[in-house]
Amino acid sequence: MPTPDELATAGLRTTVNSTCRGAALDLGATVTSWQPRGQRDVLFVSREALVGIDDEVHGGIPICAPWFGRGRDDVDVPRPHGLVRWVPWRLVEDTTSDAATTLVWECSGDEVAHLPGADAYPSDIWFRHEAQFGETLHLSFTTGSPSTSFVLDEAFHCYFAVSHISDVVIDGLAGTRYRDYTDGAAWHDADDVLRIHGHTDRIYDAPGNVTITDDDRIIALTPGDAASTIVWNPGPDGARSLTGWAGEEWTQMVCVEVGNVQHRAVTVPAGGSHTLSLDVAVRPLG
Numbered sequence: 001m002p003t004p005d006e007l008a009t010a011g012l013r014t015t016v017n018s019t020c021r022g023a024a025l026d027l028g029a030t031v032t033s034w035q036p037r038g039q040r041d042v043l044f045v046s047r048e049a050l051v052g053i054d055d056e057v058h059g060g061i062p063i064c065a066p067w068f069g070r071g072r073d074d075v076d077v078p079r080p081h082g083l084v085r086w087v088p089w090r091l092v093e094d095t096t097s098d099a100a101t102t103l104v105w106e107c108s109g110d111e112v113a114h115l116p117g118a119d120a121y122p123s124d125i126w127f128r129h130e131a132q133f134g135e136t137l138h139l140s141f142t143t144g145s146p147s148t149s150f151v152l153d154e155a156f157h158c159y160f161a162v163s164h165i166s167d168v169v170i171d172g173l174a175g176t177r178y179r180d181y182t183d184g185a186a187w188h189d190a191d192d193v194l195r196i197h198g199h200t201d202r203i204y205d206a207p208g209n210v211t212i213t214d215d216d217r218i219i220a221l222t223p224g225d226a227a228s229t230i231v232w233n234p235g236p237d238g239a240r241s242l243t244g245w246a247g248e249e250w251t252q253m254v255c256v257e258v259g260n261v262q263h264r265a266v267t268v269p270a271g272g273s274h275t276l277s278l279d280v281a282v283r284p285l286g
């Protein structure tokens with residue numbers, strides 16, 4: 001487990017209100033926990049994720065931007081999943097009412113300028129992230145540059161906690177197409193429902209109105225301004241190669257990520273901005 005010093009370094013924020021408990025890190029403005037009253041946590045965090053904290057946090061909802069994965073096909077990026085996940089953000093608002101807690105962070109181009117790949121983006125790029133912990137979890141991520149238009153790939157890299165991956169059914173992707181990164185990025189037609197049996201890595205051309213049905217509850221996603229859905233599970237072999245993962249943890253999670261990636265990347269005009277949002281709700285099964 002991480003030491004109190006490591007958690008403090010990562011800027012761990014915890015919150016309790018009448019509807020839920022929540023937690024987030026200033027590192028990457030990463031929400032790490034959302035536990036509505038009477039529920040177990042909706043988010044997965046790998047057991048040793050926060051040890052040695054300057055590595056990737058495998059869990060919660062990291063933000064991938066301004067590029068996703070290894071970038072668009074024609075853009076080669078030095079480090080996966082962008083710039084903003086790797087730096088501490090500035091918390092600018094922390095308010096709790098009876099029923100909800102709102103945390104807002106900001107991050108500027110100066111704060112990521114030292115990272116490889118930052119020079120491909122406007123130096124005055126800015127990022128704002130709002131997380132509302134209540135009966136639902138609401139996320140809203142906004143990016144812009146006052147001076148320069150740029151192409152933005154972005155995603156909420158949501159790690160959801162499940163009882164056992166073999167019980168999970170993912171709905172909402174039927175009728176769409178996806179690129180399968182376990183099959184040389186080949187395009188396929190989506191099945192009616194998706195079940196995960198091992199290593200899975202797909203980018204769907206779909207906005208992400210997805211439900212994840214577990215053995216006792218349904219997690220429902222309602223994205224805003226998203227055109228891509230990514231489904232990822234490392235499987236047993238992949239999990240062994242990841243920092244901070246224990247043996248069977250791959251069976252306790254599934255990443256369903258929403259955003260705008262690859263050919264769905266967004267052009268943000270100079271002086272404008274783009275907002276990606278996501279509401280997560282959970283209800284008992286039956």
Ligand SMILES: O=P(O)(O)OC[C@H]1O[C@@H](O)[C@H](O)[C@@H](O)[C@@H]1O
Nearest residue numbers: 056057058069081201230232257
């Ligand atoms: O950066 P993390 O949290 O280890 O996640 C890595 C995975 O993230 C997923 O979004 C990608 O589709 C996978 O290809 C990648 O392996």
